[in-house]
Amino acid sequence: MSAITPIVLLIHFLTLFLFLHANSQFHDQAVLLRLKHHWQNPLSLEQWTPSNSSHCTWPGVVCNDNYVTQLILDNKNISGTIPPLLSDLKNLTFLNFSNNNIIGKFPVAVHNLSKLEILDLSQNYIVGTIPDDIDRLSRLSYLNLCANNFTGNIPAAIGRIPELRTLYLHDNLFDGTFPPEIGNLSKLEELFMAHNGFSSSRLHSSFTQLKKLKMLWISGANLIGEIPQMIGEMVALEHLDLSSNKLTGNIPGSLFMLMNLRVLWLYRNKLSGEIPQVVEALNLTFVDLSENNLTGTIPVDFGKLDKLSGLNLFSNHLSGEIPEGIGRLPALKDFKLFTNNLSGSIPPDLGRYSALERFEVCSNRLTGNLPEYLCHGGSLMGVVAFDNKLGGELPKSLENCSSLLAVRISNNAFFGNIPVGLWTALNLQQLMISDNLFTGELPDEVSTSLSWLEISNNKFSGSISIEGNSWRNLVVFNASNNQFTGTIPLELTALPNLTVLLLDKNQLTGTLPPNIMSWKSLNILNLSQNQLSGQIPEKFGFLPDLVKLDLSDNQFSGDIPPQLGSLRLVFLNLSSNNLMGQIPTEYENVAYATSFLNNPGLCTRRSSLYLKVCNSRPQKSSKTSTQFLALISSTLFAAFLLALLFAFIMIRVHWKRNHRLYSEWKFINFHKLNFTESNIVSGLKESNLIGSGGSGKVYRVVANGFGDVAVKRISNNRNSDQKLEKEFLAEIEILGTIRHLNIVKLLCCISNDDSKLLVYEYMEKRSLDQWLHSERKAKSASASGNHVPLDWSKRLQIAVGAAQGLCYMHHDCSPPIVHRDVKSSNILLDSEFNAKIADFGLARMLVRQGELATVSAVAGSLGYMAPEYARTGRVNEKIDVYSFGVVLLELTTGKAANYGDEDTCLAEWAWRHMQDGKPIVDVLDEEIKEPCYVDEMRDVFKLGVFCTSVLSSGRPNMKDVVQILLGRNRRWVCGRKNMRHA
Incomplete structure (x- = not known):
């Protein structure tokens, strides 16, 4: 019996061990199933079901000895919080929940996972602060919390995680500071804290203790002060990006002593002084010091950086010559030195020893020739050298450069013929060579990719001949001020995409081609100062997009075709021809007063233009001198009375004439109208007043034969003339030329010395704010019948329409248009609740796509103004x-833009609501909230928060907004993280 006892005990022990082990395995599976249930059984986890197969085979689950050690659930469309039960997976070493819809604060459950080595919660909606005891996760080597909504300070405890090698905290809402204790992370290799709204902070000297740090990225993080000289002690540093901060002072020389430094980004700061002489940093592969205030010369030792692939020094105040050694760098691809004060010649070997891709040296004072070997490596995509003093012939290496996309060398002194191979370069899209001394003739064929051709102000000659379809993609053709002869070829009218055609100041002859109706896309046509003849084709009247037409200084004859009156021209010049007859009635106003000069045969029915009046009758002959003398001799006294009477009448007529001219209305129409200024002016009375604003009053006027129109009257005021004039001109310039279903239609403008009138199509349902906000609903009700709240389908329709109008302004107008005062009161509604953007008085055209401009005075409406615009203009x-x-x-939400307390507005209030993890459904407009619409309303609310990100880089563009609202890309916004940056 005693011999059996140890065996029995062993059996019991093994049985107990196996039971506990099996129970532990079952425990992990149960935790996973509870986790799935907590997240409401998302489709991405549908394979997590109890079965004969082990949970270790489930997607995203990795086990060791049947214990869950890794949970990899990135991109699984998981929504909600991370529950405390997660901490029951005691053996987790790897946790990845990135790119989901996780909300709430930093999960407590993660705190208890003491074995964690890798934690990735990036690209979610987690709010609040990082816990002050984050160092409880003492084994972490990888921590990624980027693209969330964390706020406050980065805690000092983060510097007490000794094994940390990677720390990603970028793209959050941190608004406090980052601690010097980060310098204690002796094993740290990558530190990313970019794109946060830290309070103004300096780089801590403790960072120099990070001897193993290879990548440091803190761009756009409100850094101030100078770059510390001791940064040279970070000996392992390979990639340094401190761009888009407020750093000042000189670039420390020690920076260029880092032997391992490969990439250096310091652009968009306020750095000054000279660039240190480069001696030690022989591993640099990319340097970007652009958009600072650097002075002095480019260090000669840059030519010793054999691994350098990119050199960006543009937009500084650098002077002197470009070191020749840079031209012999074997790895150089990007060479951007534009907008400086550089002089001398370009290194002649540039491109000879490397596959150069981008060559941009415009807006300097460079002389000499372009380097012969620019495209020697066969990879050159752009030659941008305009606004210099360069000369000579173009290098032959450009002739067979099939990689070229753009050549922009205007405003230099180049001469000779353009290499034939350049005209036909396979991928060439832009050839801009105006303001040089080029000679020769145009080729019959060009690159089929060519869309932009500018050759004005040169000495090209011969005829313009086009063969085949090689010119078919041309959009802009500017050949002004050359020596072209012959006729305008018929083939030129067959270019379907042509929008700008400038052939003025040449020696062209003959009549215009008969098939000009093919120019359906043409916006601008200038054929002035040639020797063209014949009649102006009536088919011009059928070019729907033509806004500028100049045929002046030619030999055109005959009548002006009345069809021209159907065009909506903002500029017309037919002067100095041989035209005759009456000008079209649409142009009988002062806006076109100089459009018909020096055509002796032309006349008008309005005496205010500089033309003779049509059908004027000769004045009756006066009495003969004999009769007049007899009358004087017989009735001297009567003559004296008549003279007094005549003088009195003349004075009165003169006064009336002056008074009439002073108050005479000037009428400029942008659409075909059948009413006159008198119809509009007579309706400007208080009984027709429907609104008023900062720039004037708005009236509803019945226009004869047209129906109702809205008239905005801007009264001249001596104290604000300049401001109102700018607003008036902005409205005219923009609305007079653009056409879109979601932009209010400007019919005409009427002005005199006292007032300016803008006449719009009338919008029956008034403005959106009158339908949304209680204090204005009464007005909307009285205007449109009994007030019924806008249901969600109408609201979404309005959002889509307004977004499409803004999208057209931003992406389809050239140049793009920024409205600057988008708000619900400037979104008008027609009878079907279709939205139209209105009130362009503050709009501003951008010179180039994406270009920032600064206005002298910030204008807009409180609650709607982007913070960077209010701050910087x-x-x-x-x-x-x-x-x-x-x-x-x-x-x-149905709430107004200024909703909130004295320190917040609606955008801030909405962001805080999401930051606190509160349900979005609680803030949706109770007046229209229905279960079937809640999800859609929630998505649009999220999009609103996304669009109001404090950092402009965190906002989508209007193309993306339209796609999201149309439902074509709804998951995109619901899945985007970091919806608001501080």
């Missing part, structure tokens, strides 16, 4: 995106 399309985001929040 800088203008780009993203300020409209912010304002439109506020409108989306109004549509989903």
Whole structure:
């Protein structure tokens, strides 16, 4: 019996061990199933079901000895919080929940996973602060919390995680500081803290203790002060990006002593002084010091950086010559030195020893020739050298450069013929060589990719001949001020995409081609100062997009075809021809007063133009001198009385004439209308007043034969003339030329010395704010019948329409247009609740796509203004995106833009609501909230928060907004993280 006892005990022990082990395995599976249930059984986890197969085979689950050690659930469309039960997976070492819809604060459950080595919660909606005891996760080597909504400070405890090698905290809302204790992370290799709203902070000297740090990225993080000299002690540093901060002072020389430094980004700061002489940093592969205030010369030792692939020094104040050694760098691809004060010649070997891709040296004072070997490596995509003093012939290496996309060398002194191979370069899209001394003839064939051809102000000659379809993609053709002869070829009218054609100041002869109706896309046509003859074709009247037409200084004859009156021209010049007859009635106003000069045969029915009046009758002959003398001799006294009477009448007529001219209305129409200024002016009375604003009053007027129109009257005021004039001209310039279903139609403008009138199509349902906000609903009700709340389908329809109007302005207008005052009161509704953007008085055209401009005075409406615009006055399309985001929040919540306490507005209030992890459904407009619409309303609310990100880089563009609202890309916004940056 005693011999059996040890065996029995062993059996019991093994049985107990196996039971506990099996129970542990079952425990892990149960935790996973509870986790799935907590997340409401998402489709991505549908294979997590109890079965004969082990949970270790489930997607995203990795086990060791049947214990769950890795949970990899990135991109699984998981929504909700991370529950405390997760901490029951005691053996987890790897946890990845990135790119989901996780909300709430930093999960407590993660705190208890003491074995964690890798933690990735990036690209979610987690809010609040990082816990002060984050160092409980003492084994972490990888921590990624980027693209969430964390706020506050980065805790000092993060510097007490000794094994940490990778720390990603970029793209959050941190608004406090980052601790010097980060310098204690002796094993740290990558540190990313970019794109946060830290309070103004300096780089801590403790960072120099990070001897193993290879990548440091803190761009756009409100860094101030100078770059510390001791940064040279970070000996392992390979990639340094401190761009888009407020750094000042000189670039420390120690920076260029880092032997391992490969990439250096310091652009968009306020750095000054000279660039240190480069001696030690022989591993640099990319240097970007652009958009600073650097002075002095380019260090000669840059020519010793054999691994350098990119050199960006543009937009500084650098002077002197470009070191020749840079031209012999074997790895150089990007060479951007534009907008400096550089002089001398370009290194002649540039491109000879490397496969150069981008060559941009425009806006300097460079002389000499372009380097012969620019495209020697066969990879050159762009030659941008305009606004210099370069000369000579173009290098032959450009002739067979099939990789070229753009050549922009205008405003230099180049001469000779353009190499034939350059005209036909396979991928060439832009050839801009104006303001040089080029000679020769145009080729019959060009690159089929060519869309932009500018050759004005040169000495090209011969005829313009086009063969085949090689010119078919041309959009802009500017050949002004050359020596072209012959006729305008018929083939030129067959270019379907042509929008700008400038052939003025040449020696062209003959009549215009008969098939000009093919120019359906043409916006601008200038054929002035040639020797063209014949009649002006009536088919011009059928070019729907033509807005500028100049045929002056030619030999055109005959009548002006009345069909020209159907065009909506903002500029017309037919002067100095041999035209005759009456000008079209549409142009009988002062806006076109100089459009018909020096045509002796032309006449008008309006005496205010500089033309003779049509059908004027000769004045009756006066009495003969004999009769007059007899009358005087017989009735001297009567003559004296008549003279007094005549003088009195003349004085009165003169006064009336002056008074009439002073108050005479000038009429400029942009559409075909059948009413006159008198119809409009007579309706400007208080009984027709429907609204008023900062720039004037708005009236509803019945226009004869046209129906109702809306008239905005801007009264001249001596104290604000300049401001109002700018607003008036902005409205005219923009609305007079653009056409879109979701932009209010400007019919005409009428002005005199006292007032300016803008006449629009009348919008029956008034403005959106009158339908949304209680204090204005009474007005909307009285205007449109009994007030019924806008249901969600109408609100979404309005959002889509307004977004499409803004999208057209930003992406389809050239140049793009920024409205600057998008708000619900400037979104008007027609009888079917279709939305139209209105009130362009503050709009601003951008010179180039994406270019920032600065306005002298910030204008807009409180609650709608993007923070960077209110702070700096800088203008780009993203300020409209912010304002439109506020409108989306109004549509989903029913609250006004200024909703909140004295320190917040609707956008701030909405962001805080999401940051606190509160349900979005709680803030949706109770007046229209229905179960079937809640998900859609929630998505649009999220989009509104996304559009009102404090950092403009965190906002979508209007193309993306339209796609999201149309439902074509709804998951995109629901899955985007970091919806608001501080």
